[in-house]
Amino acid sequence: MEKIKLTFLGTGSAIPTSRRNHTAMLLSYKDENILFDCGEGTQRQFRHARLNPCKVTKIFITHWHADHVLGIPGLLQTLMLNGYNKTLKIYGPEGTKRMMQLYIGLFAHKGTNFPIEVHEVLSGKQPVIEEKEFKIEAQQMSHDTPTLAYSFIIKEKNRIDKDKLKKLKIENSPLIGELAKGKTVTIAGKKIDGKKLIYREEQRKLTFVLDTRENANAISLAKDSDLLVCESSYSAEETELAKEHAHLTSAQAADIAKKSKSKKLILTHLSQRYETKAQSKQILEEAKKVFKNTELAEDLMSLEI
Numbered sequence: 001m002e003k004i005k006l007t008f009l010g011t012g013s014a015i016p017t018s019r020r021n022h023t024a025m026l027l028s029y030k031d032e033n034i035l036f037d038c039g040e041g042t043q044r045q046f047r048h049a050r051l052n053p054c055k056v057t058k059i060f061i062t063h064w065h066a067d068h069v070l071g072i073p074g075l076l077q078t079l080m081l082n083g084y085n086k087t088l089k090i091y092g093p094e095g096t097k098r099m100m101q102l103y104i105g106l107f108a109h110k111g112t113n114f115p116i117e118v119h120e121v122l123s124g125k126q127p128v129i130e131e132k133e134f135k136i137e138a139q140q141m142s143h144d145t146p147t148l149a150y151s152f153i154i155k156e157k158n159r160i161d162k163d164k165l166k167k168l169k170i171e172n173s174p175l176i177g178e179l180a181k182g183k184t185v186t187i188a189g190k191k192i193d194g195k196k197l198i199y200r201e202e203q204r205k206l207t208f209v210l211d212t213r214e215n216a217n218a219i220s221l222a223k224d225s226d227l228l229v230c231e232s233s234y235s236a237e238e239t240e241l242a243k244e245h246a247h248l249t250s251a252q253a254a255d256i257a258k259k260s261k262s263k264k265l266i267l268t269h270l271s272q273r274y275e276t277k278a279q280s281k282q283i284l285e286e287a288k289k290v291f292k293n294t295e296l297a298e299d300l301m302s303l304e305i
């Protein structure tokens with residue numbers, strides 16, 4: 001099974017700290033390298049993580065607050081200097097087209113030397129993009145500017161067991177396509193039942209809920225996620241402050257994980273006030289009381305699903 005790799009390039013909040021850069025996450029699956037948010041300094045975080053920013057295929061922006069987007073001009077300039085040769089696709093909430101024009105104007109008066117497609121995303125049931133193997137869905141969040149949360153979903157699918165093909169010495173047969181459909185075919189005089197060679201690969205789902213107040217859309221979007229990455233700007237002691245600033249506490253993030261029946265929660269976007277190990281541990285412990293399978297993101301941490 002092809003793994004989905006997720007790298008946290010930045011896990012801080014509005015103000016960066018020595019431990020935490022501004023928000024950015026890179027999801028890699030086969031040829032796709034999808035960047036979710038691009039806070040200031042993200043391109044340097046790529047270098048620290050030993051990843052090549054020129055491999056980025058798509059950027060999904062949750063909202064246009066500076067801590068999620070100030071890294072875009074620098075990243076695009078590097079792509080220009082390094083001869084980026086794909087069409088970069090950028091998705092974000094309403095206003096993204098105008099903001100991208102402004103951001104590109106900051107460093108490239110004649111525009112970039114590679115094509116950029118900008119899409120303003122409508123929240124709802126319709127996927128934002130749907131490809132053969134995966135789709136991305138979005139829902140409107142409740143922040144103080146248009147904000148989206150996203151789910152990346154590998155669709156469930158019948159797959160052929162390559163080990164079994166190898167054992168039967170038919171891994172190069174032109175009839176594999178037929179076997180993959182579950183049909184019985186004859187290869188070198190032997191009848192082979194495709195149904196015995198295929199298995200069901202379950203859906204895999206990763207959801208990214210960044211800046212938001214508590215809201216029902218976060219729960220419905222994250223439903224049955226294998227991994228929910230959720231903002232956790234404040235501790236439970238600061239519930240009032242979190243509400244005032246349109247953010248979540250770690251306990252509220254854990255509540256979204258629990259109600260959405262997600263399998264695992266990773267907390268990110270921590271306020272600078274939780275910089276010490278003891279302070280960030282408090283954030284984690286509060287969440288674990290509500291939802292046990294919780295971890296705290298750290299810059300440059302990566303995992304596979």
Ligand SMILES: [Zn+2]
Nearest residue numbers: 013014067211
């Ligand atoms: Zn933020």
Ligand SMILES: [Zn+2]
Nearest residue numbers: 063065143211
């Ligand atoms: Zn924000």
